[in-house]
Every structure is written in structure tokens, then in C-alpha cells.
Amino acid sequence: MDSVVKRVTDRIERLRLNYVNTRPSICCERAKIYTDSHKRTEGKAVILRRAQAFHDFCAEFEVRIFSDELIVGTAGKFRRTGILTPEYSWKWVDREMDTFPSRPQDPYQITEEQCRFVRSEIFPYWRGKSLEEHFLASLPEATARIAVDTGIIDNDSKWRQAVGEITPDYEGHLFRLGYRGILQKAEEKLAALDYLNAEAIDRIHYYQATVLTAKGIILLANRYADLAEEMAAAEPDAARAAELLEIAQVCRRVPEHPPQSFHEAIQFVWFVQLGGIVTENPLALNPGRFDQYMYPYYAADIANGTLSREQAKELIHALWLKFSEWVWTISENTTGYFAGYNQFQNLTVGGRKRDGSDATNELTYLCLEATDEVRTHQPGLSVRIHSDCPHEFLYAVTDLVSKGTGFPAIHNDQAGTQMLLQAGYEPEDARDWNNCGCVVPHFRKTGQWTSAVNVNFAAAMEYALNGGKSRLTGEKLGLPAKPVKDYASYREVEDAVFAQVGNLVHHSVISTVVAQQLHAEMVPRPFLSTCIENCVETGVDLSRGGAKYNVGPVLTGIGLAVVANSLAVIKKLVFEDKAATLAELDAAMNADWEGYESLRAKALAVVKYGNDDDYVDAIARDLANTYYRTTRSYKDNFGSPFNSAFMGISNYIPTGRIVGATPCGRKARKPITEGVSPYAGSDVTSPLAAMRSSAKMNHDVHTGGTLLNLRLGEDLVATPKGKRDLGNVIRAYFSLGAFHVQFNTLSTETLRKAQQHPEDYKDLLVRVAGYSTQFVNLSPEMQEAIIARSAHGTF
């Protein structure tokens, strides 16, 4: 595997440079077409209005094919384009768009003229009509105080944005029927339905919407085919003209019909992705198990000689670039949680098949190679490692780790299956899992909010230790709590912290079900519902529980390590060693440790989570288990229990900003911790100890996923032996039941250089948390946080 010749074609290199060097631009076309369409459809059922608007987009949008493209289709005028979806929210855009080009994290290009246009032509129509406005008007005051742009509990991606979080079902559904087949099915169903009761009417509307949607996407593809033919006729370069004709042929065929070649299947995938983007601007629209559903097309084309391995790779490169070019348009607040132009399109390779046998194939390797070669930040590449997976595969994985891109996210196949069984999946489906977003085990017949709320554990602890109030603002935000000096035992402190976490869970649930209800009423999902077989079979939209599996929303706990570390300090220094009183600790935290340096040194000296010491790891485990039991005790609008998770995203930075100093020695406003990872810099023993600490959490119950992020010294993976050893370390870690691990192998030196000379490091990918993105695209604060993660070397 070491001898893989690194090569991308000149075409791909040009596309790649364009992607690396172009700042994303906002395109207002989609917003304009959708708004005009909605003006024409007032009074109709919402799902029909949304389907009609999509159809209008497909008919009216000025399609473009850019130079060098093999895979075509953009959601806006630009290659790197973001779109506006005012039906979800527009107020934050109104507030923030003037600073889109200048904001520190994820800036977008937008002209003053565009700003004027949307303010006069688009937003006025949506005033009082957007999901955001309805949500804010519906949320009970007690919940709103801690749930709206606070960093305490955060679900703004569920009311300022669409949900996303879907894995289209290619294998069993889309590639089998094509949109012609879906259209026919909808028409047949319609023929058998009558307007006899509310349920039937809903289904009629659903199928009418499906007909419009299917016709729309077919029309869009054919308009690309028309354009390609026109361009071919005018193209002086014969080779490019031939390519354009091939593009035309492909777009005539897919997604209307089942694909017949690898190229068609790839273009099909991109059209589906495009449909999802145009309708929802979604987070986490996952390509899923690409190496599985694409393999039959690859194998057939290779066998009949119409495709070479290199040609297949070029198409994959082109698709990877497509995944990376569009941007998920989000607010500045949301960028704090999902930094780096990330769209969370997760693509999973390897693992087991539905029957339990090994699933790796040639495409599995091609995907790993492609990710190394084009160095795009998307798709989020995940691998499933099972105990009998081929050595070559594991080696290819650790070889990619050694390249320092942060890819792939490495998952324990068995743990993922166990999580889905736990969530109620049938065994064959449970074995067929893919990742959603960053690290949520998921399946293509599922409707689920896989990243519903971020719950700030450190804030909860602060309320317990500060009389129910924020230490930074003095606001009463938690449950009432007694003065900290009155706690008489460690147990009392712990119970108080857990109770505050429970209260945040309670409000997270409220915030989620209110949003869920509004989604079903206001923003049904006619396009993405076509991607889920059971919706098409039953005539029920995704937002109303049409999928085969409706799994409960995921609440992500943030700051597990900070809270465990802090409780350990209280237990040890206050109640065991009597080296400090709670009043002293309280005073030190109020002073942000200023003047309390020796107390802080003592606090820092208490053993921290991540060093394989049960003293503190057991506290983390208790907290995680309690959190699991609490979340599971609530049910969502479909009757499904909520799920716990410890995943990442970049949420540990904004959530830290609102929390004062913590007993673990952390200073006010500093980042807290992600997933089941140790506090940055405190896992001083070794990556092995950090893994053992993390594995003590019961990963299998946290069905929303768990995340461990580690930095490795480059030298540990510099040799073939080092790569093999890392593979075996991963196997050992997974044998303990852990679910995920991901490595950054960049040296601090390299990252510092990138900070000083960003222009030379534009394509430097780093692992943020659960995903990778360009280091230079992160704000200075995020960059420092990445560097602060302790690098584990051998010296």
C-alpha cells in the first residue's frame, strides 16, 4: 500500500485549486424562486407548496456547467455556493449578512446589491412566516431563557435550519426505482386514494408532492443534458466536446432511471445530494455506505472494460470536490458549533455486510486513496473496523492517518451494530449501519434528529456550585441550589450537579419537541422523503414519522471530562484531604484563580480523566450513565425515547465561553471538552491511557455516538511497523467496547507554521472533532484549541 502512486489528473488538480482558493459566495436565486413560488401557492397544503417551489426551481434556475466538470449540478450560480432558505429563518441573515464577508469563522461573499435585494424582495414576504419566528413564539419562556443563543443548551440548527440528518437509500430504493419509478408508484397510490378522511387527504397531498418532486428532479437533469449538448456543439476542443456529450447522455438517464454505469451512479448520487441541498440547505445529508451500493456498478464496468481503476478514481475525485464545494449557510452562532464550512456529509466504508461477512472491496480502498489524494474536507470519511477485517484494510486506514489529514474517523463495527440493536433495529439492518454527520451510527431507512441539542454539562455544574446562577453574569439559570459552602458531603455535591444536568435535559426535550411539532406542520420534506422507501410506500412525510425507523433525538453532552475532573478535585481536596474548603474554592473561581495560584496548582495536581485512573474515570462513568438514564426517560413526538451521546463538533469552544472558572483548574471562558475526550493537555500519560479511560464509558448505550479525539506524534506512524502497531492499538481499544477514535498526527511545529503562513497551508486538513476541515479556515481561537490538544509522542 505504501507504493500507491499519488496522482490526480490535471483536470482534478485544476478543480481542486479552484476549491482551495475560492471563497464561497451566497447565491440568492433559490431564495428568489422559492419566494415567488410561495406567493403563487398561498392557501395550498404546505407540502404541496414546498414541492411546487422545488419544481419551480428545477424549471427556472439557470443551470451552469463549469469548465473541467465531469459531475454537474450546483445549487447556485457559483461553484462554491451557499444558498438562503428564508422559510426556515431569515432574521439572523438580515442581522448578519453585512458581516458575512468579514466574520472570523466561515466567511461568505455577498455583495451590497444582493443584501439590498433580499431585504426588499425576499425577507418581507417571510416576516412572521418562518420556522424561526414560530419556534421562538412557541417556546415556553423558562426554556427560551436557556435555549436561545445561550451556549447552555443549544439546538438552533433545528429551528434556524432544516434537519438534514438523512442517509438516502440508494441500494434498496433509489437505484432500484429511479425517479421515474417513484413517480409511477406515487401515481398508482394516488389512483387508489380518495378524499375521505384527514389521513387520506394527508397521503394524497404527500403523493401529489412526490409527483411534483420527481418530475422536478428529472426536469432539472434534462436541462443539464440540454445545456451539455449545446455546449458540446460550441466547444472547439474535441475531447471536451465528447465529454460534454457523455455528460448529456448521463443526465438524460439519471436520476430518472436506475443507473447503468459507475459514472451514471455517481451523477445520480450528486443529483440526489443537490435536491436535498436546494430543498433544505441540510446538515448531514450522508452518502452512506458508498463502497457497498456503488460496487456493483464499478465491478460491472471494470469487467466489461468500459472503466479503468484510474477513471473510476477521477470520478470519485470529482464527486469529493462536489461534496466540498457547496457550503451549508449558517449563522455565526452556529459556526461556533460546526466550524469549517462543514456540511457533515458522512461517507462510510468497510465493515460487515448485512449477512455479517466482511464488506471491504476495491472501492473501499479507492475511497481511502481518493481522500488522501484530493485533500478535500468532504465527504467526512468514516471506516468501520471489525475484529476480522482484512489486515490490508486496517493498514490502509492507519496509512491515511499517518498523512495527518485527520481522516478517517475510525469506528468499531461491532459497537455500532450494538448501538442500533439497542435502539430497536432488526439485526440485518443493525449490521448495515453508516455514520450520520460526525459519529452517529445511523441507517438508511431512518428518520432521526441525530444532533438535536448540545447540553452544556459544565454550565449545569456551575449552577450547582453557584447557587443556581451563572458565575459570569449572575443570572439565575439553573434549578435553585443552596450556597456552595453548605454542601456537607461529596455525595451531596454530586447529586446537585446531576440534578442540574437533569434540568438541562428537561428543557432540551421541550425545545426539541416544540421544534419537532413545528417541522411537521411547517417544513415537510417532500424531496428527502423520496429517498426513504417507507415514506414512498406509506405516503407519510419524513417529518411526520414516515421512515421505517423513527429513532429518538440525540442529546449530546459536552464537558464530560471538565465536570468529572472538577468533581474529583472537590472530592479529593475538600472532602478527603481537607486541603481546601468549598468556600475557598468558590472564592478562587470567582477570582478566576487570580491570587489563588497555589490552590490552583493543587487542583491541577489532582488526577484528571484520560490517565486511566479510576478515581476520576469512575466519576465520569457515573455521570455518563446517569445522563443516559435521564435522556432515555423522555419520549419525542413519535413516542421514541431520546438518546444520549458524547460527540464532538466544535461545540466545546462556544460552550466554554459562557462558563466561569471550574474547580479542575480551568480558567473562565476557556474551552471545555468534546465527546469522551480528555481535557486538552491533561491526558499526560499516553494515548493508551486516554483510550482506556474513554473505554470505561459504556459506549454501547450512548446510541447517539461517542467521540474520542487524540493527537499522535508523527513519529508513531512514520514507519510500516508504526502503522501496523497503531492498527493493533485500535483493535485493542475497540476490544474494550469503545466506538470511535480519530487522530491528528500533525506536529505542533507544522501547525504553528500554518498559522504564520496560511497561504502555504491552505489545504492542511485537521481534525476538529468528529470531522476534518482546513486548518487555515478556523478562527485563531479554534487554531489555538487544536494546538493545545496534547500531542502524544514517544519521547
Added chain:
Amino acid sequence: MQDYSIHDGDGVRTTIFLAGCGLRCRWCANPESWTQQRKLAFHAHKCAACHRCAQACREGLDPAAKDFDPARCTFCGDCVAACPEQALQLACLESGVEAVAAKLRRDEIFFRHSGGGVTFSGGEPFVQPAFLGQVIDACERLGVSVWVETCGFFAWDACKDLMPKIDHVFFDIKHMDAETHRRFTGQGNAAILENACRIHDLKIPMTVRIPLIVEVNLDEDNLRATAAFMRARLEGSTIELLPYHELGKAKYLSFRMAEDFHSFSTPSAEQMEWAYGIFAEYRIARHR
């Protein structure tokens, strides 16, 4: 103890450093392990000159001062705990067999999956045969493989009973010429070469390691003499050449041993290959 070491034998290993060594190699990268005495390291580059350490010291010492007197230090660690910059560090602390075994028990899952185990290094592990024996017995109980890295300078009789429990030995041969050896390490090489032969005669797999240093042993005569000796007396053993590096310099400074530091030159990649080529002529394989 250092876990996740991958350069000291098969798989993922935990390296246990035992202090004390009878040689004084001028290029040594671990001078703190020459003696078994406890030591207090001072990393001057981290120090913020805040004097907290001096305030914390019950003996009235200032660990950050140039004239710090280790003879009066009790190694209580108070200053280490008081330092906010992690500029102070205790070294060569005794640890009990139980503590070592507990650590190995935790690392065992990684040994099992990678075919790794424990590597004893130093200093010179064989200068503490009693303790070494106890830890090796613990490894045996845990089913953990044992490799030892030795400079060869130790008393055979005290160690010979341990030998059959060892799975592999890294044996340092610094120079074949006794006089040169004495000049750079303080001791001749006769006892060392004899110990190598004895270990080999017990059929313990062996890798000869040479720290390759331009000014000391990177000459054809010496390399040929080493290879010939291996061919004649250490049949089947493999060779590993380790290029000299200067990473130990920081330690000389931290342990206030600057006057003992000597600078040498690092061989180039070509010189390394050339040296391996000589061993290949004698049909001596490289360590895997």
C-alpha cells in the same frame, strides 16, 4: 516507564527504565540514569522565576538557583507541586513491583493485540538483578513478553538465572577495540563481549545494537571487526544501527550536568546504509 513505545521490539511495548549503569558513555542520552540516586530536574526554559518553589521548600533551598545543592535536598517534591510551570521534576524514584505490575496489567490489552510486551532499558537493567527478577516474574504471571536492552556491562553470576525468562535481548556493542572502548565509556570491552557470548550460548534471540557515532565507531575496521565477531560468536543475531542524536543535551542541562556533555556528529543516511552494507556482507540481517 514509557508506554506505546514502538522502537524497542515487537509490537507496542512498555519500556521500563532502570537506573544505574557502570559505563559512562560520552554520548549517553540518559545521563540521569547513570546513578540510582534520586534527582531533581530543573527545566530552566520553562521557569518563570516566580520563586514559588523556594518558598515551598522546607529545607530552605532554591531549586531554580544556579547554586542549588542536591546534597541537602530530601526529594520531598514540595517544590515540584508548587511550580505552576512544570519546570521541576523528580527522577529516579523507587517504584514497587506492585506499582509496575499494575501498570502492565493496564497495558496488557495493547500487548495482546500487537504482539508487544515489556522492554527493560536503562541505565543498565542488569545492575538491579533482584528488582529486575521480581518484575520479570510479574511479567511471567501476566503472560507478557520480556525484552531487555543491555550495555553488557554487568556481573554475570547475579543475573544468569534471569536469562531463560527473557524473550529477546538488545545488546549494545560500542566498539571492538578495548582501548577505544575504555576511552569513550570508562571501561574496557572484554567483560561485555564475554557476556554477549554467554547470552547467545543460552540461545536467547539477540539483536546487536550499535549507537553509530561519526567520531567514535563509524570506521570500516571497527564495523568489520564487529560483524566478524557476530558471525563467529553470535550466530543468528541481527543488527540494528542507531544514529547518534543530540536530543539528550536538554537532560544534561536540566540535571545540572552540563560539564559532562560532549557533542558528536550524527551519521548521514548514506553512512547508515553503507554501514548496514558491511553487515550484509557478513550475512547479518537487519533487525526487523
